[in-house]
Amino acid sequence: MNTIDERAASTLREALRGPVITPQDPGYDEARSIYNAMIDRRPAAFAQCVDVADVRETISFARDTGAELAVRGGGHSGPGLCLVDDGLVLDLSPMRWVRVDPETDTAQVGGGSWLGDLDHAAHTFGRAVPAGIISTTGVGGLTLGGGHGHLTRRYGLTIDSLQSADVVLADGSYVTASAQSHPDLFWALRGGGGNFGVVTSFTFRLHPASTVGVAVTVWPAEHTPEVLRWYREFLPAAPDELSGFFAVLVVPPGPPFPEPIHGQKMCGVVWCYTGDIADGHLEEVLSVVNEPAPPAFHFTTPMPYPALQTMFDGLMPRGLQWYWRGDFFDTISDAAIEVHHKYAENIPTALSTMHLYPVDGAAHRAGADDTAWAYRDAVWSGVFAGIDPDPANAGLIRQWCVDYWTDLHPHSMGGAYVNYIGQGERLDRVRATYRGHYDRLASVKRAYDPDNLFHANQNIAPSPD
Incomplete structure (x- = not known):
């Protein structure tokens, strides 16, 4: 039974400028649809906030x-943490805006914005923020x-470019967190997830990135061991201007891939080069x-950075079935390579994949304790993703992902990028992800959200008084 009746919803409607959507409203099913169609939750109400006043109310x-309260930004949460059954969703999706200041080389970004919004606004000034590989990803989450992406080796994690965040706290107060103001909160926001408040806007430092060099190289899956042994040595020694994430994949049926390799199981690297491409x-x-x-195929081209960021949008649209897990790696051992080879040869569906994103280079030059991100010594952030449009294959893709992760986890560093922790994983995964930072995060949580109002996330419980 819904915990918010129509009378309570009417009270909330009167208080907000944005709409409040309940199961009786025509837009309800659209409001509760998120990127991962495997998630089927029915909130009692959506408060679609258009400004800070709506968020506070x-x-x-x-x-x-x-x-029960959940917070939705871009709706890209793999385990569906942006929705809560029978509760209230604070929906930031109307707050999609970006303001670039070319004089200070910064961008202020609304809490409901997508990466594509930021990429588009910054690109006209020849600038970018290192963030993600799919343009529909929410900036907030x-x-x-x-945050990591194509530009991480050159410019660091997304949080390394964050200068400040405007936050509505659990008690309704509104603060700006930065190195000078609420520094403990600012530290925690940079990697600690949505545990500490609702961020209504982010201010990022921008970096030069206009036209980049893009390349895609794929080899037949049987060459996975040779390719990984080469890749593990080549990329960490390469200049920071070169990034390339390793993948196991089924070649999609379209350009730039030639028809003879469509549908074949391959391993490959998607490259991004920010050096001189002349x-x-x-x-x-x-x-x-x-x-x-x-290689079975090797393709290079110059490309506007936003075009690279949208390159996979058509292949991975909203509404697919997803199950994912993640792990950090500081090396790719020979034993791990055998695991990758096994699962590259047994990809269950055309879209299922595994990616190893490099998180070294500039990301390693931040101090180990500078932010809540606790794995500055990781070299790769891995994600195992079972993906398919057919709900009938949900069990199949989940099992492949879980088995792959289970076999590879002993060769990992123990924790994962918090956004890659999947549905149903044990709570100790959160503690492992934050290592020695967990207790400090729990203290910040106690200071800013002592009653754990914001718990529909990879939760960090407030430390005892």
């Missing part, structure tokens, strides 16, 4: 009524988890891709 309503320099940098084995 919604938090006050949840606090006063005792309604990605940033609060730490006069064939990118081709020269990547001339080494023949060393592990002859």
